[in-house]
Amino acid sequence: MDRRHFLKAAGTLTLGVCLGTPGTAVGAADAAASPAPTADSTVFIPNAFVRIGTDNSVTVISEHVEMGQGVFTGLATLLAEELDADWNDVHVEGAPADVTRYADPAIGMQGTLGSTSIVSAYQPMREAGAMARALLVAAAAQQWQVSPDGITVMNGLISHPLSGRRTRFGALTAAAAKLPLPASVSLKDPAQFKLIGNPWLRREDSHAKTNGSALFTQDLKLPGMLVALAAHPKRFGATVKSFDATAARAIDGVVDVVPFAGGAHYFSGVAVLAKNTWIAQRGRDALTIEWDESQASRPDSAQILARYRMLALSPGKLARSSGEASATSAASATSAASAASAASIDDTTLLESQYEVPYLAHAAMEPMNCLVQLTKSGMSIWNGEQLQTADQASAAALMGITPEQVQITQLYAGGSFGRRANPHSDYLLEAVSIARAAAAQGHRVPIKLVWTRADDMRGGYYRPAFVHRIRALLAPDGSIASWRQRIVGQSVMTGSPLEAAEVKDGIDQSSIEGAGGPYEMRSLRIELTTPEDVAVPVQWWRSCGHSHTAFATECMIDELAAAADVDPYQFRRTLLAQHPRQRAVLDLAAAKAGWTTPLAPGTGGARRGRGLALHQSVGTCVALVAEISVTAGSKLQVDRVVCAVDCGLPINPNVITAQMQGGIGYGLDASLYGAITLTDGVVDQSDFDQYAPLRMHAMPAIDVHIMPSREPPTGVGDQGTPPIAPALVNAIFHATGQRIRTLPIAAQLMASLAAAPAGPAADPATVNPGGT
């Protein structure tokens, strides 16, 4: 049965003003660089989200950036479903920066954050498709002089079976564009979905990304453009005292060398402007710069973590609590300062453990970059743009213009994992600052700022380091009498455009989200200490706070299961008795992994282990079973990960599976090797030899099982990442009896990788659990 919906935000709809170039795929160089589009009265633009051309092309406009998570495919699926379009005719292009038309209500601005895209788009994108369909049907009915009720639409073909008339969308666009908008449209019953939930639907961006034509910011070249490489200080906050560019200027192809001003949240430095990237890089290498470090910060990650350990011994701010006060007070009794301790008090068992996670870089494959052109009317920016509204405001403030004068063209992002949504617009403002400095020297041309891998890795804005100290009382019946979790670490939301929404009474909700998990506990108390004087620039990283709260929570749950001498699966299952949805996900993962049957024995004396973790974030619940082997030589191999995910109605099963595989891989990488360290204010890592990434031979088989559901869809971009670290260390415990409470699992991996860089001969999966 159809449901009727009134169209929201009618003011955002445009009809009759026919702009744009039909059939232009996102990322096409000419589209990105094209002048103002010409009016074309045959193109049909029923609303802000779709354009239909006379060639039958259906161009879906995505307010969200495609950075690998499959959002272009997801949004197009929603719209094409209700339009009954032929998937082969569907293309997607990135929306311009325009908060009046393209805000994501979940974050109150235009941007792509926190796995909210599908949640927010589910209704409006389907309505947009249904509206376009209704107008095409009305146009056909008018032309054919028949009732619209007798018209069917399937795979882009509009038919009137009674009269035998049929045509494709393109023949009706001009007529449809002249019709008044419908007051309301009908949406399909989910039982009628053909594209939504279809596992055979392929990604919209696959074609361009497999022939070299997909356009990333790094690839963009505009007439007259200069490439800028900037020398940054090695310590955050330092500024240029003096510099000598004589040698740089002597290099053929170096056009100019300009110092540029920085800000509280982005680098100042010296930029070399050149006709190509390599010359700019050579020019930068030839600079001699004396830095003024009087205002520079000198954070040291080892000292920071040592301080956090001390802070975790004292109460923090109460962030969340529930349940019995008496049990809470029992849990807050003073305990020994050891990393983990267990003691019996009467017939309850007291357990206390401390967990630590380091700073992490996002390290997307495409290092940060941004193209800026100052214009008479303001400026144009081309970027793998993830936070349009905030970036417009930042750039406008720097140049003393209005946000509307900042045009942003959204290109593909070569990964991001959160980095391109910088809360302070760091690299974007650096590019604007350089463009301004260049213009002052007479170079009023497009400027493409390129960060090298080292610039990117040393550029700050890391996932903050955290220490968690959890103290729990286990009742004799295996239930959790109390749980007190102290969390210590920097706030990523304070000072960000999301501060008002995320920080309440000094508690950054993103620092504690997910702590304690979905489990039944008779009393729960989450305390937070947020040091405000740590000078390491931090930022959200794939799955934000869940990336560390899941680790601490799911490790502790496993420790409690062991203390209760209960199977970790059954222990969790009991605690989820009141949470059928989460328990069903747990059951699915356990069943698919064959949890109740013993693992096949390892070969050559290898000890095998299986670990479980479950975590829910932003509405999506994921349970993982990790299967590992620890060889006689104490080498760790991750053999298989079984994943169960409930993300509501699955929109693109193929994308969901890919995001689980990728999210698990990204978290595996961080669990095994990831750590940014700072020594006296200098970031120690600069490239993939020091910040070891996951490589093919260390990637386990990953079996993904999607829970069937009719609930509204929720996101999948972040949610695969949080549970893998605890699943892994829980598996190591199962195999060896050794608890690993500090990530990464083996810091010594870097040394072994540095010894054999980049080759398959190196074995980054080699790890000695006993040594950590």
Add this chain to the structure above:
Amino acid sequence: MRTFTVNGQSVSVDVPDEMPLLWVLRDELDLTGTKYACDKALCGACTVQVDGRPVRACVTAVAAVDGKTVTTIEGITTDAAGHAVPAGSAVQEAWRRLDVVQCGYCQSGQMVAAVSLLQTNPHPSDADIDAAMSATLCRCATYVRIRATIHDAAKVLAA
């Protein structure tokens, strides 16, 4: 002046001998499918074929390819005479069939490495694939699908 063949076309470039092939391809010849992601041959995003063998374009000086034949992602499916390259077509089609890509930035390097593997070893084992592909990074961790796709392409080539 250095002259070599790129994707079947002879090109001459007037650049310093030590200029890396990566930047000659990207900035001089506008072949931007080959990607920049590190500076030390650590990631494989810049992998191209030189005389049929995979090399890292970021550490290959343009002088080293003088007179040679370079194949980039843009040319993996067609040879100089316009004929289909079986391994290239099989890899590209399998890549699309199994929907490997996510952000896509590393995929050119992955695909060129995969073509090179299949041209020398038409029936690679998982271990062969790991050995040939582990030097090419994917931060989206599409590795599970890359492995499956190379097997799939090998099957198509054998048929």
